[in-house]
Amino acid sequence: MKKTLIKITLTVFVVAILVLVIQYFSQTGKAESDGTIIFVLIDESGEEIIRQSVDYTRLKEDGDPNTLFDILNSEFNVVCAGAMYQKDETCSHSFTNGHVILSVETVETDFFNSYIEIYHNGVYSNKGISLIEFKDKDVIELRYKQVG
Amino acid sequence: MKIKDIALxxxxxxxxxxxxxxxMLLPNIQFTTLLIVLYxxxxxxxxxxxxxxxYVFLDSLLWLGMGIVYVPTLLLGWLLIPVLLHTVFKRLETSLELAIFGxxxxxxxxxxxxxxxxxxTNVPFIPYLVADIPxxxxxxxxxxxxILWLYEPLHKRIKMIQSS
Known part of the structure; x- marks a missing residue:
């Protein structure tokens, strides 16, 4: 009985820690105010094919905060990764750490052999497109990257 | 090795x-560590x-698209369990001790x-390290x-089957 009680206590404790860790690392990136984002898209040959300013509002129509993914998805033709990293044109699947983008306009990747790198104001982003915090006049560069 | 052993x-x-x-659909939620500790x-x-x-050979065959570079690290990772549990952590026996090991x-x-x-992937080391924490x-x-909940019942049951 005592042994089971210890196990239950430990289980509750570690599950609580896991929830906190996941919450901390999966906080969606929000904007402090309305503004403009500059999106840059670079293809496999290193050529800049899109450089476009996109106006955004801090909140979406439903009142939820706008994320970089939401802004990108509303302005460009985006294909996301589904649960098995297959192409998901609806972008309905979101991983623990947000959406994974496979394609933007004509730049297409498959996640396994190529993927899209994100640079935030010229710095390699430690976070995914759904988690990056951003502000007015930030530059988001999406670069095609070959694996290996 | 007997046929019975090979079948087992x-x-x-x-x-x-x-x-x-x-x-596979659940990120990193698996019984692999429990089973390898048990084995x-x-x-x-x-x-x-x-x-x-x-097991690593079969897994690599299925996921060869992920790159053969993963095979040595997969092997090293999983082989660490028998290596450690047969040497420095040989005395770990209870489910709680083994759960902490896990x-x-x-x-x-x-x-x-x-x-x-x-x-x-050519992803820089620090971003990868940070992103991998969760x-x-x-x-x-x-x-x-x-391991905490299933090691002991599984160990008992398999021991029973082995002895019968």
Whole structure:
């Protein structure tokens, strides 16, 4: 009985820690105010094919905060990764750490052999497109990257 | 090795391989660590190593698209369990001790995979390390809970089957 009680206590404790860790690392990136984002898209040959300013509002129509993914998805033709990293044109699947983008306009990747790198104001982003915090006049560069 | 032993090892490989595929949709939630700890405790060092080699071989065949560079790190990661449990952590016997071992192993296994992942994806080391923390935590806690609750009943049951 005592042994089971210890196990239950430990289980509750570690599950609580896991929830906190996941919450901390999966906080969606929000904007402090309305503004403009500059999106840059670079293809496999290193050529800049899109450089476009996109106006955004801090909140979406439903009142939820706008994320970089939401802004990108509303302005460009985006294909996301589904649960098995297959192409998901609806972008309905979101991983623990947000959406994974496979394609933007004509730049297409498959996640396994190529993927899209994100640079935030010229710095390699430690976070995914759904988690990056951003502000007015930030530059988001999406670069095609070959694996290996 | 007797035919009975070969059949047992093959069953162990099949169980570890199938459960991993079945749980693939859940990030890093698996019974693999529990099963390998269990096999290590039930089998000799050589037999446990044989099960792991065959399992990694099958896994690599299925996921060859991920790159052959992962094979040595996968092997190194999983072989660490029998190596450690037959040497420095030989005295770990209770489910709580082994669960703590599994918890720490979840992070160590994640770190072992980082060099290959960085090499293949060209993602800088620090961003990869940071991004991997929640996944390592999921594996660590999944290991802890599965070993804590399932190690003893499974160990008893398999021992019973072996002795009969």
């Amino acid at each position: 090892l093959a069953s162990f490989v099949a169980i570890v391989f199938v459960q991993e595929q079945a749980l 290590t405790k039930l089998l000799s060092f050589k037999k446990a190593v044989a099960v792991i080699i065959v 918890l720490v192993f979840g992070f160590v296994y994640g770190w072992i995979q980082i060099p290959a992942a960085v090499l293949i 996944f390592e935590a999921i594996m660590a806690i999944s290991n802890f809970l599965t």
